[in-house]
Amino acid sequence: MKLLGLIHYWVFAILLMVGFYAVIAKLNLIKKLLGLAIFQAAVFLLYITMGVVEGGTAPVVQAGAVDAVYANPLPQVLILTAIVVGISTMALGLGIVVRIKEEYGTVEETEIQELDQP
Amino acid sequence: MIGTLFSVFVLLLLLVTAVAIVQTANLFVASMLAGIFSLLLATTFFLLDAADVALTEAAVGAGISTVLFLSALALTSETERTPARWSGLALAVVATAAAVLIYATFDKPAFGDPEAPVHTHVAPWYISQTAAEVDIPNIVTAVLASFRAYDTLGEVFVVLTAGIGVLFLLSARRGIAYRDDIARRDGEGLRHYVIPRVVGRLLIPFILIFGLYVQFHGEYGPGGAFQAGAIIAAGFILLALLEGEERALQAVPLQALLYLSAGGALLYGGVGVASVLLGGNFLEYRVFLPGPAASQQLGIIAIELGVGLTVTGVLLSIFHAFAARGRGL
Numbered sequence: 001m002k003l004l005g006l007i008h009y010w011v012f013a014i015l016l017m018v019g020f021y022a023v024i025a026k027l028n029l030i031k032k033l034l035g036l037a038i039f040q041a042a043v044f045l046l047y048i049t050m051g052v053v054e055g056g057t058a059p060v061v062q063a064g065a066v067d068a069v070y071a072n073p074l075p076q077v078l079i080l081t082a083i084v085v086g087i088s089t090m091a092l093g094l095g096i097v098v099r100i101k102e103e104y105g106t107v108e109e110t111e112i113q114e115l116d117q118p
Numbered sequence: 119m120i121g122t123l124f125s126v127f128v129l130l131l132l133l134v135t136a137v138a139i140v141q142t143a144n145l146f147v148a149s150m151l152a153g154i155f156s157l158l159l160a161t162t163f164f165l166l167d168a169a170d171v172a173l174t175e176a177a178v179g180a181g182i183s184t185v186l187f188l189s190a191l192a193l194t195s196e197t198e199r200t201p202a203r204w205s206g207l208a209l210a211v212v213a214t215a216a217a218v219l220i221y222a223t224f225d226k227p228a229f230g231d232p233e234a235p236v237h238t239h240v241a242p243w244y245i246s247q248t249a250a251e252v253d254i255p256n257i258v259t260a261v262l263a264s265f266r267a268y269d270t271l272g273e274v275f276v277v278l279t280a281g282i283g284v285l286f287l288l289s290a291r292r293g294i295a296y297r298d299d300i301a302r303r304d305g306e307g308l309r310h311y312v313i314p315r316v317v318g319r320l321l322i323p324f325i326l327i328f329g330l331y332v333q334f335h336g337e338y339g340p341g342g343a344f345q346a347g348a349i350i351a352a353g354f355i356l357l358a359l360l361e362g363e364e365r366a367l368q369a370v371p372l373q374a375l376l377y378l379s380a381g382g383a384l385l386y387g388g389v390g391v392a393s394v395l396l397g398g399n400f401l402e403y404r405v406f407l408p409g410p411a412a413s414q415q416l417g418i419i420a421i422e423l424g425v426g427l428t429v430t431g432v433l434l435s436i437f438h439a440f441a442a443r444g445r446g447l
Contacts (some may be wrong), residue, residue: 004122005229008166011129013219015136017212022140025208028198030145030190034152037183038136041159044175048168053237054230058169059257060339061249069232071167072241073257077266080258081273083174084344084429087183088280091436094190095287098443101194108200 008049015042027109029097033090040086044079051075125165132158143198145191153184169340170258173332177348182433185355189440253411254337254418262342263418263425267401270421271386274428278383281432288439309362318360325353333426337415343422347429355437363441375435382427389420 015038022035051072059070101107104115135155139148156179164172202208227234244261252260262270309315333346358366390401398405403417 002228004125005226006223007126007129008229009223009226010220011133013216013223014133016219017216018133018136018140020215021208021212024211025202025205026140026198027200027203028145030187030194031140031148031198034139034145034148034187037152038139038155041155041179044171045159045162048163048166048171049229050234050236051168052166052230053232056167056230058167058340059245060169061255061257063255070245070257072237073244073261074241075236076168076171076258077261079168080171080174080262080342080344081270083171083178084348085273085276085280087178087186087348088277088432088436090183091186091440092280092283092287094186095284095436095439098190098193098440099287099290107194108198110200110203 005049005052008045012042012046012049015039015045029100029107029109030094033093033097036093037086037090040082044082047075047079121165125162128158128161128165132162144196145198146188146196149184149187149191152187153180156180156183170256170342170345173340173345174348177345177352181352182348182355182437185359185437186440189437189444192444193440251410252414252418254415256337256339256342258340259336259342259418259422263421264403264414267390267417267421270425271390271401274383274386274425277432278379278428281379281435284436284439288443309360315360318356322353322357325356326350329353333422334419336422337418343425344429347426348433350426350430351433351437354434358437358441363438367438370434372435372438375431375438378427378431379435380428380431382424382429382431384424385427386421386424389417389424393417 019035019037019039019042023032023039026032026035051074053069053071056069056071059073059076061070062068097107100112104112106112106115132155135151135158139151139155142148142151156175159179160172160176163175227236231237244265245257248254248257248260252264254260329346329350332341332349333343336342336346354366354370357369389403393402393405394400396405401417401421403413404410405413406416407413
């Protein structure tokens with residue numbers, strides 16, 4: 001159980017950094033946004049992992065259940081809304097990228113910077 | 119034991135998929151992999167006892183975000199042309215940070231420990247009081263729509279604002295560098311392909327009914343308005359992909375989508391204002407009906423309806439904004 005939890009946290013750490021690598025090293029703006037999505041997913045995974053209670057079940061009360069143990073509902077509420085907010089802000093980012101493509105004719109960061117040189 | 123092995127297997131697949139998304143230079147492949155990544159993440163959430171979150175991630179991540187990335191790719195380009203910059207330095211930075219994060223995990227409370235700080239603060243109160251104060255089985259919905267309804271109001275307005283932002287960005291006039299090399303779609307969808315059309319047509323009514331079920335059964339089982347909004351939007355997006363955007367816009371016109379988006383948020387805020395006018399605090403449902411649980415349930419159904427309308431409206435308007443841009447409108 002202890003090891004399983006550690007594996008979840010390690011996967012969180014590596015996913016977070018894989019996403020972060022794409023954000024800082026990749027030059028294609030769409031790839032940067034995909035990296036940001038991975039980064040975001042890693043944070044979701046951290047929260048949900050922390051909400052688990054040993055021997056627990058999903059926090060939906062079942063009729064007649066005695067002494068039932070439930071997972072912590074609070075991280076789940078936070079992440080549930082964060083996922084929907086995440087897709088909306090991701091769409092906003094994609095909208096900006098589409099407009100950049102239309103103005104500059106490219107979505108590669110170096111080419112955009114070259115075009116911006118006076 | 120089998121369960122543990124399966125969890126580890128899915129987690130490793132998640133890692134492999136994430137690395138593949140970053141590695142591939144073909145953005146079309148990366149978008150499809152992102153859909154698989156979301157489905158794996160939803161599986162992991164389900165294994166971690168978070169059924170509501172799994173449903174949301176499956177509907178939003180695997181359904182809608184893939185379509186959005188693909189629409190954006192149609193408007194930009196499908197391949198990544200420049201290689202990574204300072205990739206050695208970036209790798210060193212992320213490897214160091216990952217090592218620090220992994221070192222920190224050894225100090226975290228044990229996985230599933232009921233005595234961990236996160237489980238001993240306010241969570242027990244929500245779990246024990248939901249039955250008495252709200253009397254609905256799904257604690258997640260109770261916290262989302264009743265105890266912390268004020269936070270959820272904020273989230274709904276963030277979704278609405280992001281939707282307005284996308285509409286502003288994508289309805290602006292085109293700039294000087296706009297060229298016709300951007301692939302234009304004819305807006306006919308997959309009308310010429312028989313198998314997807316037949317299968318899709320069969321599926322769409324069930325997707326919509328399932329969305330409504332998730333909306334109205336969210337108090338009793340996993341589900342709720344955020345998931346329902348995403349599922350219903352996915353149903354209409356499927357219709358647009360199969361039959362062309364024009365047919366989908368005939369079913370639900372753009373104007374109606376704008377009214378839906380704004381109307382849902384207004385309904386949510388209106389419930390809050392109504393509770394103030396009736397002498398309670400903002401979003402305090404107690405004042406609506408005699409009997410504490412009945413009024414809570416009425417309030418939850420009303421604001422969940424608002425959330426569902428806004429999420430459906432915003433996600434669909436975003437999709438149509440990208441699609442219309444692709445057809446040169």
